[in-house]
Amino acid sequence: MKFKQRVKVGVALLLAVGTVLTGCGKGEEKSPNTSPGQASEPIELSVAVWDIQAGFDAPNAKNDTVYNDLTKKFNITIKPVQITWNDWQEKAKVWAASKQLPDMFANEIDMGLYQTWAKQGVLKPLPDDLSPYPNLQKFMSDESVKPLKVDGKFYSIPRFGSEEIGDARLGRPIRYRKDWAEQAGFTKEPQSFEEFLAMTKAVMKQHPGIAGLTINSKGYLLTQFLGSFPEMVFSSNWTQENGKWIPAFTSERAHTGIQQLRTLYTDGVLDKDFAIQKDADGTNKFLSGQSFALYGLEGVTDDQLATFKKANPGVSASKAIGYMNIWPAADGKRYTMAGAPYWSNTFFPGTLSDEKFKRALQVMDYMLSDEYRVLGINGIENVDYKVENGQYVSLLKQDETLADKYPVTSKLVWLAAWDPLLYKGKKVVSSDPEAAGLMKLQIDTWNRFKQEDSTMPVNFEFNAISTPAKIKFAALDPNIMDDIVKVVLGKGDPIAQWKEIVKGYDAKGVPEAIKEVNEEAAKRGIK
Amino acid sequence: MQNSASHIKYGRQSGLGANRRKWQEVVKHKYFYLMILPVVLFFLIFAYVPMYGVVLAFKDFNYMLGIMDSPWNNFQNFRDVLSDPNFKHAFNNTLFISFGRLIIEFPIPILLAILLNEMRFGRLKRIFQTVFTFPHFISWVVLSGIITNILNDQGVLNQILVLFGFEKNSILLHNGSFLGLLFTSNIWKEAGWSSIIYLAAIAGINPELYEAASIDGANRYQQMKAITWPVLRNTAAIMLILAVGGIMNGGFDQIFNLYNPAVYERADILDTFVYRSAFVDSTGFGYSTTVGLLKSAINCLLLFGANFVVKRVFKEEGLY
Known part of the structure; x- marks a missing residue:
């Protein structure tokens, strides 16, 4: 009886101590095989964008064709890191202090902190030569991104919502x-x-x-x-x-x-x-x-x-x-209203390996392309919409939404840019006459x-x-x-x-x- | 020489004996010690280990170098904090609100415990105790939402006021009424919970004392004055020391969830100021740690001071 009691107490204490220690421990990081020079190796990228976890938790997440195609195209897996509109700025600062910044994260920090982070190496600078990333190169040569240069280098990619300073005219x-x-x-x-x-x-x-x-x-x-x-x-x-x-x-x-x-x-x-x-x-x-x-x-x-x-x-x-x-x-x-055609940026931590960074930039470049913008916002052509007389017409069934069909994409699409399609007339017109x-x-x-x-x-x-x-x-x-x-x-x-x-x-x-x-x-x- | 040698020998033996006895006691009560181990570990890991972070108050925090390797900055953070008018403002507000809590909120649980103790019907007493204790379990996040909904322009209170022909009232937008709301809502939420410790003290009183007093002709008030209060006094003294020791806290959860720019002038306390300087204004973690350190140092001094006063002036048992 006494022995049994000892065993019980012992097990209970071990469990309790174990729980406390597990809570404090740093989560085991799955280290993908990312040896330099093997670009074709699969890479895991942790990504923070608003409500991304909800996309991955959705019942239809595994069947998100647009997301699956993206990951196949770049041989990546994405580890979602949740931020919400209530905690996104606080989280970035805590992550930066504890060196736990995700590999790619959408956020906005004031210019002072941006410069501090750039100078202290918290953020990774973009390469000087952006020619391997044509879409990125186009956006980064815009006049409005000049203020983002710190000692001649860019430390973020602005999340463009439009192309000209006046495009934000309906912003207020x-x-x-x-x-x-x-x-x-x-x-x-x-x-x-x-x-x-x-x-x-x-x-x-x-x-x-x-x-x-x-x-x-x-x-x-x-x-x-x-x-x-x-x-x-x-x-x-x-x-x-x-x-x-x-x-x-x-x-x-x-x-x-x-x-x-x-x-x-x-x-x-x-x-x-x-x-x-x-x-x-x-x-x-x-x-x-x-x-x-x-x-x-x-x-x-x-x-x-x-x-x-x-x-x-x-x-x-x-x-x-x-x-x-x-x-x-x-x-x-x-x-x-007018101003820079972006209000926030996508950042990369200074500790990100060159190989991961290169892959992340390739993904960003693709996400900034017209192809992905249309795909991410309108779905797949002739499946979810068709173009008729220059108009983007929805082919979705009643009660079917893109967010339900492509739950991960519906969140991930905002990582690289906002919605620049609407005023270009490239956004699908809803089948609901009111919408x-x-x-x-x-x-x-x-x-x-x-x-x-x-x-x-x-x-x-x-x-x-x-x-x-x-x-x-x-x-x-x-x-x-x-x-x-x-x-x-x-x-x-x-x-x-x-x-x-x-x-x-x-x-x-x-x-x-x-x-x-x-x-x-x-x-x-x-x- | 021989004496002193034997004294040393005896002393050592005595020391060893004492240690052995202590160890025997530990072995005897090993399950109690094992049971307290998780709590000790909890405090070690979550309260003591993170304390090394206070060095940030003396450093120019560099995100990449981390807490220990960031360069020292020759008390610059302290100079910045002490010359910041917003800090002084928050400091004064914290003192004002905390003293208010001490004067207005502190006695309420004692009174409540005494009143509950005086109730004759056990079942009714338990119902009241449950009703008073329950609000403690509602978080300030939820409660502030409820309070805001009741007190906003279209809220229940204003609808009732309009119904009876009165003007609408914006309690959340005026300094005076906001402070009143802070005190009353905290009393409503916490008085029942805080009274438990006093009720426990009262429960420890031998009922025979009340019977004897009753036979001697003492009425309820006299019994309370002569039996209940002397027992409660020591508990109250301990609680007072703890309350004074936490005086610079002010109540972050409550204020953070209820305040707005209109009442910053009187409601912005050190904790909300620290939060804003760390996460909103990007003043930096060194700066906010400095404010936190100053706050803790003052709390610590007040704790020792209150303990001293309680022991020496009021001749009650202190914390140590």
């Missing part, structure tokens, strides 16, 4: 319930902020309980500045005033937008919960018929359309939801804004300037955004409060950044 869209506006007697787009305010208030009167304006996420609040000072659409942007470069938020031209945002809040037009909402809450409110206008929602996904249909039975989404062109700024021009109508409206609006609007000022040569104080300033971006929110929610004179806040940034290195940046701009002859 204003969506509104066109049907409600018409019911309230407003058949034209507002010509000024005051008209927008009057229109929204009139609609709110007819639909008690709704919010006048919601925002997709906090950053979208700055859409307001398109109508007065477009450079402030991003709080870390710089602008030129009287021949001097200054951070846009320090300019007096920002005051109009600040005042307008406060007015929207105090007049009860801006959603009272905008500061405490989670990302996409504002979009969901709009789709659910709980708000009149929305800053955000460039395109409507199938899921979003379903939400709208459920909340607004009998209402045609393509007719009810419109794009509002921003009212003209003081110079009489209507501005749309097709919404997509047509999106493309038409994009073309309309291209004709009617001006793109906000962008200077890549200036953006490429990198000085210690400028890098430090870039890290203040979240603080500036928080301060704008604080002023919008505040009481008293918003401009006086804003001026006080801007003054506070003097102690955070803004004057040094201005000095350094202007000296460097003068040296480079940037005007």
